[in-house]
Amino acid sequence: MDRETILKSIERDKEIQIIFYENDDMINRLIRFSLEEVLKKYGKLELVDAVYGCVKELVINATKANLKRAFFQKNSLDLNNMGQYVMGLTKFKALLESRDAYKYYAELRNEDLWVMFTLYHDKGGLRIEILNNTDIIDMEERRIRMKLKKAMLYDDIALFFQKETDEAEGAGMGIALLVILMKSVGLDPNLFRIGSKDGMTDARIEVPFDPKYITKREK
Numbered sequence: 008m009d010r011e012t013i014l015k016s017i018e019r020d021k022e023i024q025i026i027f028y029e030n031d032d033m034i035n036r037l038i039r040f041s042l043e044e045v046l047k048k049y050g051k052l053e054l055v056d057a058v059y060g061c062v063k064e065l066v067i068n069a070t071k072a073n074l075k076r077a078f079f080q081k082n083s084l085d086l087n088n089m090g091q092y093v094m095g096l097t098k099f100k101a102l103l104e105s106r107d108a109y110k111y112y113a114e115l116r117n118e119d120l121w122v123m124f125t126l127y128h129d130k131g132g133l134r135i136e137i138l139n140n141t142d143i144i145d146m147e148e149r150r151i152r153m154k155l156k157k158a159m160l161y162d163d164i165a166l167f168f169q170k171e172t173d174e175a176e177g178a179g180m181g182i183a184l185l186v187i188l189m190k191s192v193g194l195d196p197n198l199f200r201i202g203s204k205d206g207m208t209d210a211r212i213e214v215p216f217d218p219k220y221i222t223k224r225e226k
Contacts (some may be wrong), residue, residue, distance in 0.1 A: 023126040028115040030070045045128045057192040064181040065210045069139035073120035076141040132215040142203040158183040
């Protein structure tokens with residue numbers, strides 16, 4: 008999807024959908040452009056930095072989850088085997104810090120491990136969904152829920168890092184930042200949802216413009 012197609016979709020009140028394997032600069036620019044133009048249409052441009060910050064964290068997490076899956080598959084490691092998971096995770100973190108990480112981005116395309124950004128919008132509000140075609144294993148989902156619960160207690164990201172040093176890494180940092188960004192612009196962090204089903208992970212943020220906005224969960 009290019010900028011012209013995005014503008015036409017907004018004009019026609021249609022959702023915007025971008026599918027990609029790697030969240031490179033071009034993808035990030037298209038996502039921000041989409042959010043800017045939609046928020047501008049509804050007179051809510053002041054939300055763009057916070058909303059884009061949240062979306063960017065979810066896109067990074069989704070891409071990283073796919074990359075981890077590709078790494079485990081390439082190295083014949085079982086995500087559901089605790090010993091192999093711990094060993095693989097240690098190696099994967101080292102890979103991300105090295106110059107060799109780019110080699111695995113080709114595997115995302117080879118294994119068809121994609122991320123889909125979808126932006127639904129109308130005068131009542133907007134809904135952003137980040138879908139990737141790998142699921143979250145039970146242990147990781149429990150960890151995410153725990154980090155999310157702890158992040159709900161903070162309004163300051165620096166204080167979160169100070170108090171929750173063990174949690175201030177990886178997905179924990181991203182979730183804490185997302186929650187605090189939402190709070191900073193008056194958005195209820197409960198409007199953020201994440202979960203896995205049928206081999207997919209779906210993360211969702213909703214931004215109401217109208218007090219009578221009905222969330223997807225309530226429909």
